[in-house]
Amino acid sequence: MNQQNGNKGYLYGIVLVAVLGGLLFGYDTAVISGAEKGLQAYFLGASDFQYTDFIHGLTCSSALIGCVIGALISGWLANRLGRKQTLFVAGILFFVSALGSAHPEFPFHQHSTATMTVLNSFNYYRIIGGMGVGLASAICPMYIGEIAPTGKRGQLVSWNQFAIIFGQLVVYFVNFLILGSHENPVIVSIGKGISQVMPESDPWTIAVCWRYMFASEAIIAAIFTILICFVPESPRYLVMAGKDDKALGVLSKINGLEQAKIILADIKSTIKVKTEKLFTYGWLVIFIGIMLSVFQQVVGINAVLYYAPRIFGDMGMTNPMFNTVMMGVVNILFTLVAIFTVEKWGRKPLLISGSIGMAIGAFGVASTFGVEGLQLITMISILLYSASFMFSWGPICWVLISEIFPNTVRGTATAIAVAAQWIFNFVVSSTFVPMFNMHLTTGDNFGHWFTYGLYGVMCIVAAIFVWRLVPETKGKSLEDMTRFWKKNKE
Numbered sequence: 001m002n003q004q005n006g007n008k009g010y011l012y013g014i015v016l017v018a019v020l021g022g023l024l025f026g027y028d029t030a031v032i033s034g035a036e037k038g039l040q041a042y043f044l045g046a047s048d049f050q051y052t053d054f055i056h057g058l059t060c061s062s063a064l065i066g067c068v069i070g071a072l073i074s075g076w077l078a079n080r081l082g083r084k085q086t087l088f089v090a091g092i093l094f095f096v097s098a099l100g101s102a103h104p105e106f107p108f109h110q111h112s113t114a115t116m117t118v119l120n121s122f123n124y125y126r127i128i129g130g131m132g133v134g135l136a137s138a139i140c141p142m143y144i145g146e147i148a149p150t151g152k153r154g155q156l157v158s159w160n161q162f163a164i165i166f167g168q169l170v171v172y173f174v175n176f177l178i179l180g181s182h183e184n185p186v187i188v189s190i191g192k193g194i195s196q197v198m199p200e201s202d203p204w205t206i207a208v209c210w211r212y213m214f215a216s217e218a219i220i221a222a223i224f225t226i227l228i229c230f231v232p233e234s235p236r237y238l239v240m241a242g243k244d245d246k247a248l249g250v251l252s253k254i255n256g257l258e259q260a261k262i263i264l265a266d267i268k269s270t271i272k273v274k275t276e277k278l279f280t281y282g283w284l285v286i287f288i289g290i291m292l293s294v295f296q297q298v299v300g301i302n303a304v305l306y307y308a309p310r311i312f313g314d315m316g317m318t319n320p321m322f323n324t325v326m327m328g329v330v331n332i333l334f335t336l337v338a339i340f341t342v343e344k345w346g347r348k349p350l351l352i353s354g355s356i357g358m359a360i361g362a363f364g365v366a367s368t369f370g371v372e373g374l375q376l377i378t379m380i381s382i383l384l385y386s387a388s389f390m391f392s393w394g395p396i397c398w399v400l401i402s403e404i405f406p407n408t409v410r411g412t413a414t415a416i417a418v419a420a421q422w423i424f425n426f427v428v429s430s431t432f433v434p435m436f437n438m439h440l441t442t443g444d445n446f447g448h449w450f451t452y453g454l455y456g457v458m459c460i461v462a463a464i465f466v467w468r469l470v471p472e473t474k475g476k477s478l479e480d481m482t483r484f485w486k487k488n489k490e
Helices: 006-045 053-080 081-101 114-146 148-180 205-217 217-230 236-240 244-255 255-270 286-300 302-308 309-314 320-346 347-366 375-390 393-403 407-436 446-469 478-489
Strands: 188-189 194-197
Touching: 006 053, 006 081, 006 114, 006 148, 006 188, 006 194, 006 217, 006 244, 053 081, 053 114, 053 194, 053 407, 081 114, 081 217, 114 148, 114 188, 114 236, 114 393, 114 407, 148 205, 148 393, 205 217, 205 478, 217 244, 236 244, 236 255, 236 407, 244 255, 255 302, 255 478, 286 302, 286 393, 286 407, 286 446, 286 478, 302 407, 309 320, 320 347, 320 375, 320 393, 347 375, 347 393, 347 446, 375 393, 393 407, 407 446, 407 478
Parallel strands: none
Antiparallel strands: 188 194
């Protein structure tokens, strides 16, 4: 260990393990994109109930219920168990959910028999996984933010978003490989929210394919759960728990002994008790944190990420899964833009420019989707929309949530903000298909332009919100933000 500058390898090793939680976050939320058609076809074969489009929308979104629960309890667990042990719990939840979603009949139902009880079991397992996502989404950036030195914090927290998008890309690719030479079931709407599976559909994709897709997550979940046992607890949590010596040890390995002593003194100067009342530093900081989360969702990006193969199929693309993988590659590249510019350009410029790019892309999709001869423009607009999110609201929202809250209310405030994010994620993802398909009843493209037009308007509102209310946190320590909000309240 370098006594003067700390051990960068040690820091990056910790972050690498922590961002596996982000990778599982992305993997778990995006696995449904490849599996949902096979899953729909499987339950359309149920004999004891009618599997409607509405039920399918709820099934695809059921994990988000768990995300809200996990986010809500994340602050409580983080304050009582610590950040590290909470991430361990998340890993266990991911592992159980992966195996249970792949085999929802276990342990009470007959294998390969689609019934309402099996559907309920599947949703329960997905909710368990969602709880893992909710915990990871709140605690991973919080943990990295509390570990990282001030000058590297934005970049290191942004790597968590990279891991989320990389997890989505990995699962897109895994789904593509599992599907192989097979084709997704052919499902057509017969009106009134009812669909049916066409006879020429591949029976393997209906009975087996989607199971392999869900089960594949168990491998990464097991690796994460084991590795998290070997990282240290957050030094700021250790100080709040009265373990100053352990906190100094962790800070010394990361920053060097002399700098660690300065940081420890700064932490102790802003932490009088383990926690304070939520509004100790005023209502504005809590409001900004919540609204950052809300805007990250109401701009509509997850409607694209969750339903990408279906969207590309409706556009007439010959290989929707391949197009989805390509979109994942673009997302990865533009997330790197944020990672390497967040400490140079700052948080606000990236959010505002990303909002503008998203708005242009969303309005482009709204005006061209379904118009003959304009498929290329539609595709470019979707990529612009997605890429703009990936260098702005995707990573930077998590950076800000990990930074803006004072130390003593961070656990509770982060839990509330992230819970709000998952609530609006559920609203957006569960309403996308009904809104998007409104053209089926009106006979035109009304649903297309209304849905993406609405997302475009939200992007503009988000830019205004950031410009007027969000403080710049570039170059400020977590303790600087505590003092900022205390002074702001006064």
